[in-house]
Amino acid sequence: MKANGTTIAITGGGNGIGRELTLQLLDKGARIAALDISEEGLAETARLAGANADRLTTHVANITDRAAVEALPAAIIEAHGQVDGLMNVAGIIQPFVKVNELEYSAIERVINVNFWGTMHTIKAFLPHLLERPSAHIVNVSSMGGFLPVPGQSVYGASKAAVKLLTEALHSELTDTPVRVTVIFPGAIGTDISKNSGIDAPTAAEAAEGGKQEFKTTSPQDAARMIIEAMEADKFRATIGKDAAMMDKLSRLMPERAAAIIYKQMKSLLG
Template identity: 60%
Template sequence: MQISDKVFVVTGGGNGIGREVALELLRRGARVAAVDLNEAGLADTAALAPTAGTRISTHAVNIADRAAVEALPAAVIEAHGQIDGIVNVAGIIQPFVRLHELPYEQIERVMNVNFWGTVHIDKSFLPHLLERPEASLVNVSSMSALVPVPGQSAYGASKSAVKSLTEGLHAELRGTNVAVTVVFPGAVGTNITGNSGVTTPGGAAAEAGKEHKTTSPVDAGRQIVEAIAKGTPRVRIGGDARMLDRLGRLMPTKAIELIADKMKDLLDREPAASGR
């Protein structure tokens, strides 16, 4: 797909991977409608692209709000005249606790943002994508959809749902002008814990970061935009995601146990409380 002069809607555009996807699309000559719940974050994203001018618009929208998302295509068309692609990056994690310790409200919040938010965007924008000569639909899942992470069971379930949804769309949209891509990021150096209102007990996340190499948000964003340009249906970001993908297919039970062993110390600490 040609990136230049196309219009892309990027959720999670106020920080992390979503911000870097938006900036990379702008560098390649696209127009971007950046969507995020955090209005200040969106303003920071726009400030990082001072030469973009009217090629970037910002939209403070809660993607879990179906009515708000259904009104979004009209706002994007008013700003940019057309819609050629959507990139669903926005997502949150849960507190690092076992499922029986996790309140229903937290499970519902994770599902509402990660799964239903993706559904809202896909359903609201697909009719517009199908009208374009070429279009792209990208949903970001997680390596937690490849091999489960203890203490993130609800999050993994939400991202597994995104995986299945995207693969279903790939099947449904074969032969159309819409290329469908599912993305599995491994560990990426973003502030998803803070943005999710979650803390890790005892600073365990920081310790994990010392042991495992993370992909930078800039590199993750570049890889996603490259996938859009090439029409790649499946993208794994980071050596950890590629390793878990292979291990999960070859030895699924062993993969589950391997990750469970690595997460044991984290789960044995005092449960973390959500910040919101």
């Protein structure tokens, strides 16, 4: 689906990749409904949109609240006249500890945001997307969704669920106007730890701090690659050289790939 002239809802639009997607898609002529739990973050996104802000609406929303999410499509259609796309970008990490040390409250929070938040928006928006001549769903999983990362096991499990959900949607929607893409970012230079309320490095940030050849991908570059994947109707896309390499290695030699990540993360787990 080409972005120009469409209306796209983006979760996590108040920071990081979601903000960059909002700004870049506005530049490409799209109308954007940016969704985020942070009113302050959305206000900054609107400020950065500048002259394009007339095609932007912001919606403070907690995606774990099903009733609140179910009200969003009507509000967006009232504001923009239609909704053609959904980008599920919002997500949080867990405290950087092993499962044995992880509190149930943290487990439930990660699953509620990353999986149920994505499910809520899909269920709310999909009936409207199916009515459009062309529409698209983009769900952001993670390199941790196909590769085990010690200290982020529940985060990875939530993103693996997003991966398989997205791939299944791709199949279910084959004979409809709705295309579906799953995204696998590697290490991205965002404030996900801060936004998750976690005083610890993410798996991506930890890998970035270790001895490896790959650099963190900027949110700007990540957003550009995600938009390219959407406009090309790709089934899947990896973001960053780290994600691309580990994607291949995890399929060819999964145990070897897991061992590489364990070695990278071991010092952070105590």
